[in-house]
Amino acid sequence: DKPKLTSCRSPEKETFTCWWQPGHDGGLPTTYALYYLKDNSDTIYECPDYHTAGENSCFFNKNDTSVWVNYNITVVATNALGSNFSDPEDVDVAYIVQPHTPENVTVNVMEDKGWPFLRVSWESPHKADIRSGWITLIYELRVKLEGEEEWEEHHAGQQKMFNIFSIRSGSTYLVQVRCKPDHGFWSEWSSTTYVKVPEYFFRERSLWILVMIFSSFTLIILLWIVHMNSHSLKHCLLPPVPGPKIKGFDQQIFKNGRSDEILSALMVPNFPPTKSSNYEDLLVEYLEVYVSEEQELILEESKDSCLKSDSSTCDSDSGRGSCDSHTLLTDKCGEAKRERRASGEDSGMTIESQKGWEEEALSYTQEDVATPDVSSRRVKTWPSVFSTVPQYTTSPLDQKTSLELSKQHCLSDTLFPPGSSTKEVLGPNYWEFDLSNKQSHLPQPQTHGSQQLQAHSDVNISYTGNKQVPALLQLPGFKSTEYVEVQKVNQEDMVILQPVESDNCGRDEECPHVLQGEDYSKVKGVGSDNLLLLQSGVKARMGDEMEANGVSESCYTSSSFATTQKHIDSMHSATIPGQEEPIRATTGYVDTTTMFTLPMY
Amino acid sequence: MENAWFAVIALMYLKYSVMADAAPICSYGQATCHVPSLADLFDRVIQQSSRMHGISTDLHSEFDHYLPSKNFIGKQRCHTYAILTPDDKEKAQRLGREQLTEVILRLLMAWGDPLSQLHWSMSQDQNQDFNQYRSNKALEISDIVRELKDGVIKVAERMKRLGLNGNFVSYISPENVDPFSAISFYKRGELNSVDHQDLLYCFRRDSHKVKTYLRILKCSTFPTLDC
Numbered sequence: 086d087k088p089k090l091t092s093c094r095s096p097e098k099e100t101f102t103c104w105w106q107p108g109h110d111g112g113l114p115t116t117y118a119l120y121y122l123k124d125n126s127d128t129i130y131e132c133p134d135y136h137t138a139g140e141n142s143c144f145f146n147k148n149d150t151s152v153w154v155n156y157n158i159t160v161v162a163t164n165a166l167g168s169n170f171s172d173p174e175d176v177d178v179a180y181i182v183q184p185h186t187p188e189n190v191t192v193n194v195m196e197d198k199g200w201p202f203l204r205v206s207w208e209s210p211h212k213a214d215i216r217s218g219w220i221t222l223i224y225e226l227r228v229k230l231e232g233e234e235e236w237e238e239h240h241a242g243q244q245k246m247f248n249i250f251s252i253r254s255g256s257t258y259l260v261q262v263r264c265k266p267d268h269g270f271w272s273e274w275s276s277t278t279y280v281k282v283p284e285y286f287f288r289e290r291s292l293w294i295l296v297m298i299f300s301s302f303t304l305i306i307l308l309w310i311v312h313m314n315s316h317s318l319k320h321c322l323l324p325p326v327p328g329p330k331i332k333g334f335d336q337q338i339f340k341n342g343r344s345d346e347i348l349s350a351l352m353v354p355n356f357p358p359t360k361s362s363n364y365e366d367l368l369v370e371y372l373e374v375y376v377s378e379e380q381e382l383i384l385e386e387s388k389d390s391c392l393k394s395d396s397s398t399c400d401s402d403s404g405r406g407s408c409d410s411h412t413l414l415t416d417k418c419g420e421a422k423r424e425r426r427a428s429g430e431d432s433g434m435t436i437e438s439q440k441g442w443e444e445e446a447l448s449y450t451q452e453d454v455a456t457p458d459v460s461s462r463r464v465k466t467w468p469s470v471f472s473t474v475p476q477y478t479t480s481p482l483d484q485k486t487s488l489e490l491s492k493q494h495c496l497s498d499t500l501f502p503p504g505s506s507t508k509e510v511l512g513p514n515y516w517e518f519d520l521s522n523k524q525s526h527l528p529q530p531q532t533h534g535s536q537q538l539q540a541h542s543d544v545n546i547s548y549t550g551n552k553q554v555p556a557l558l559q560l561p562g563f564k565s566t567e568y569v570e571v572q573k574v575n576q577e578d579m580v581i582l583q584p585v586e587s588d589n590c591g592r593d594e595e596c597p598h599v600l601q602g603e604d605y606s607k608v609k610g611v612g613s614d615n616l617l618l619l620q621s622g623v624k625a626r627m628g629d630e631m632e633a634n635g636v637s638e639s640c641y642t643s644s645s646f647a648t649t650q651k652h653i654d655s656m657h658s659a660t661i662p663g664q665e666e667p668i669r670a671t672t673g674y675v676d677t678t679t680m681f682t683l684p685m686y
Numbered sequence: 687m688e689n690a691w692f693a694v695i696a697l698m699y700l701k702y703s704v705m706a707d708a709a710p711i712c713s714y715g716q717a718t719c720h721v722p723s724l725a726d727l728f729d730r731v732i733q734q735s736s737r738m739h740g741i742s743t744d745l746h747s748e749f750d751h752y753l754p755s756k757n758f759i760g761k762q763r764c765h766t767y768a769i770l771t772p773d774d775k776e777k778a779q780r781l782g783r784e785q786l787t788e789v790i791l792r793l794l795m796a797w798g799d800p801l802s803q804l805h806w807s808m809s810q811d812q813n814q815d816f817n818q819y820r821s822n823k824a825l826e827i828s829d830i831v832r833e834l835k836d837g838v839i840k841v842a843e844r845m846k847r848l849g850l851n852g853n854f855v856s857y858i859s860p861e862n863v864d865p866f867s868a869i870s871f872y873k874r875g876e877l878n879s880v881d882h883q884d885l886l887y888c889f890r891r892d893s894h895k896v897k898t899y900l901r902i903l904k905c906s907t908f909p910t911l912d913c
Contacts, residue, residue, distance in 0.1 A: 099775060125763060151773040153891050179894050218905030218913050219775045219898065243912065267736065268743060268894070 088162040097212045102138040105160040115164035119143040122157040183270035185210035187262045192280040203249040222264040231257040257281045728904040731837045739893040749883040764888030794835040801828035
């Protein structure tokens with residue numbers, strides 16, 4: 086088989102070596118010879134040196150090497166079978182230069198204004214004579230991080246030094262260099278040089294300072310945002326649990342954990358109405374209130390506004406949730422509406438209900454536990470009611486009245502300023518009530534019970550908003566207190582109420598018994614001059630106080646009676662400072678608002 | 687009409703002035719004019735020779751690529767064979783500056799015409815595919831060779847002025863009296879692409895020689911870091 090000349094290389098353009106590949110020699114000992122012709126002369130020369138360059142090679146030393154001369158080289162393989170000539174190859178030394186690798190590659194870490202960089206320097210291969218200009222070499226180097234795959238290559242031209250920036254401190258880098266004559270072959274990469282870049286604390290530190298400043302800014306901004314929204318955030322994260330503060334109810338009973346006591350505390354005759362399937366008994370009576378046509382517009386009736394009435398669907402043990410029945414409410418509302426429009430009927434009913442109320446009120450005052458009676462009366466309720474909150478603080482409630490407490494509704498309180506524990510639950514509905522002039526009983530601003538429902542004044546309170554108030558009184562969850570906010574006084578001397586949108590008052594939720602106290606006042610009563618005595622809402626803390634006394638919080642009615650600005654002719658606005666005092670002693674302040682007297686329809 | 691004549695005359699004047707002096711701006715020796723130093727001249731010249739060699743290599747490889755690589759066997763020679771060139775580093779160093787310069791100039795002068803012929807011949811070629819590129823390259827090469835020759839002459843003169851080139855004779859009688867004889871070396875008559883290849887092979891080699899000699903010349907005159 087023919088031998089084949091594989092390659093010829095010259096490291097410095099002064100000598101060169103040729104290698105061949107022996108062909109299939111058939112197992113016989115074969116000798117190889119290399120012959121060449123120089124530049125078209127006819128003289129055949131043989132390889133001068135077969136050994137220096139190793140096996141199957143021919144080395145041409147300086148004397149035998151001529152540059153820019155065409156060598157025509159042939160390798161002959163000879164064995165017992167014969168000779169075999171390789172294909173001749175033309176070689177010109179000038180074009181087969183492949184230098185050795187660059188030498189003395191050194192890498193130093195240097196610093197430029199605090200930032201490190203690598204300075205790589207090397208020397209040309211010692212054999213290549215670039216000093217005289219015989220050979221011109223160009224260099225190339227490559228760098229990579231220890232452990233990485235990719236090399237970063239840099240072309241260095243003819244210079245023997247190169248700077249590498251953008252390096253990381255604390256890492257180890259690998260550097261390699263190679264060279265090539267301007268027309269020739271690249272040398273091999275030099276052996277790897279390792280360089281470890283020390284940690285540059287200065288650089289790192291400035292970075293840390295930046296990071297810290299930035300993060301502190303972010304933190305400050307976050308804190309500020311949180312602070313701004315702290316209130317709503319609190320509500321979001323920790324929704325105020327409506328603590329069932331039942332008037333006249335001693336929470337200690339629960340804490341003691343004695344079931345019989347608990348039951349007795351909670352127990353009210355006929356309640357829970359397990360026996361009586363007539364849940365209506367429990368229900369708050371709806372007071373039918375007549376609303377004049379003009380006010381109908383104001384009145385907003387939403388389906389939601391209807392109180393829950395029958396919660397026949399309620400479970401006795403469940404919370405309010407199951408009680409609320411929207412459809413029921415709607416029905417009721419519908420009824421209510423209808424009734425409302427029928428003024429004639431209304432008035433009659435109103436009167437009746439009022440009377441009934443009075444009775445109830447009385448009964449309440451007399452008995453501490455009168456809830457069931459009250460509840461027996463059905464009152465049509467309107468979604469929003471402005472209720473005067475009777476003053477409680479004073480008397481510690483009996484435990485028996487806990488039921489009332491539990492049922493507390495703002496309304497009931499207002500209507501029956503009981504003073505003592507009768508916080509009735511007159512349903513969570515607020516109703517309009519007429520405070521008529523004629524019957525202006527001035528409720529004594531006092532605590533205990535003699536408060537009658539001075540609901541007979543002529544004040545027509547129409548509520549504008551409506552909020553659905555869960556009607557059912559269930560043990561713990563009374564919500565029901567809807568807070569009514571007096572929205573304005575309209576032309577007709579009507580106090581327009583708007584139920585306070587309390588966040589938690591939803592159909593299925595319990596209204597918090599505590600409202601932001603400041604805004605709300607309870608109508609404590611109607612003064613002699615047709616003054617509406619308002620008691621500003623007792624705040625939670627007051628409620629706590631009251632609880633201590635066994636008085637649960639009552640509903641606070643809100644009277645945003647900033648409408649003192651409204652002046653209606655027939656209205657009297659007055660304050661009753663004198664009367665306030667005693668009130669103050671007990672509970673909070675009373676805001677007086679303008680009170681209008683309206684003719685009773 | 688007169689404008690056209692005027693323009694022609696102006697252009698001719700400019701052309702000749704350019705030819706006369708490589709830096710016409712400096713012909714009046716203004717103070718702001720930067721007269722290049724010998725080292726600068728050397729660098730310029732070496733750059734040009736490098737470029738020349740690069741293009742020649744490209745062209746040659748083009749021919750090699752498209753045509754079967756032709757073994758330069760036989761009696762063929764390059765037409766510049768008569769010019770004795772050192773084929774060794776030692777020999778080149780032994781020559782001395784003047785002779786080296788002379789060799790360079792001879793080579794460059796010998797190639798001026800054949801390259802023009804080459805360009806002309808290439809542009810005549812039927813095969814338009816890659817010939818346009820090649821013909822442009824050939825034109826470029828011939829231009830470079832001419833410029834390089836002028837540059838080397840300037841270098842030599844400067845060296846002589848500096849006392850480095852004592853015996854340099856700037857006027858060199860051309861080797862080939864007959865400009866067409868050079869071509870006839872490669873083929874009688876019209877050159878075809880095969881002839882092109884031979885011609886380019888020779889030229890590539892000679893350009894490499896020129897480049898190397900120039901570097902040796904520079905490094906022996908200015909043993910700087912570059913060398």
